[in-house]
Amino acid sequence: MKLLLFFICLSTSVSIAQTQKPAAKPATAATKSPGQLVYEQNCLTCHQVNGSGVPNLNPPLRKTDWVLGDKTRLINVVLKGLQGQEIEGDVYDNAMPAHDFLTDTQIADVLTYIRSSFGNKASGITADEVKAVRK
Numbered sequence: 001m002k003l004l005l006f007f008i009c010l011s012t013s014v015s016i017a018q019t020q021k022p023a024a025k026p027a028t029a030a031t032k033s034p035g036q037l038v039y040e041q042n043c044l045t046c047h048q049v050n051g052s053g054v055p056n057l058n059p060p061l062r063k064t065d066w067v068l069g070d071k072t073r074l075i076n077v078v079l080k081g082l083q084g085q086e087i088e089g090d091v092y093d094n095a096m097p098a099h100d101f102l103t104d105t106q107i108a109d110v111l112t113y114i115r116s117s118f119g120n121k122a123s124g125i126t127a128d129e130v131k132a133v134r135k
């Protein structure tokens with residue numbers, strides 16, 4: 001909610017600035033969430049910036065049952081990797097490597113990010129939930 005207000009304020013002030021000074025520089029991009037940064041460094045090359053995946057190689061992260069469904073199964077995808085699974089009726093040639101080198105907080109952040117991006121609307125995941133699955 002605060003974020004929404006922030007964006008409203010930002011766009012209002014931008015439009016005011018633009019009416020006053022047509023040559024004003026565009027506003028700097030909004031700060032990225034920690035989860036987005038983890039995503040960009042560890043997941044983006046395969047799953048793409050918009051979660052679309054790559055046909056036949058890497059599955060999309062948009063509204064799949066894996067992303068939106070059971071949290072334990074989702075956490076295990078990141079901790080242990082995945083291969084040979086059917087995802088929403090399709091199979092993929094690539095294998096997903098284990099990402100157990102990420103901290104509990106990084107995994108919680110990135111999973112919270114993908115569950116609320118690319119059109120997904122699912123609850124967040126906490127570092128404690130990741131910790132419980134890891135041990």
Ligand code: HEC
Nearest residue numbers: 042043046059060064066067082083084085092094095096
């Ligand atoms: C080297 C490429 C690669 C990287 C890097 C990668 N993945 Fe994957 N991911 C895959 C592939 C391939 C599959 C499907 C595996 C299969 O066929 O069983 C997959 C499956 C998944 C799935 C379950 C299926 C779905 O589409 O919903 C999730 C969730 C997921 N990855 C999230 C992530 C996250 C989060 C990261 C970063 C921490 C990440 N992946 C990094 C290739 C990758």
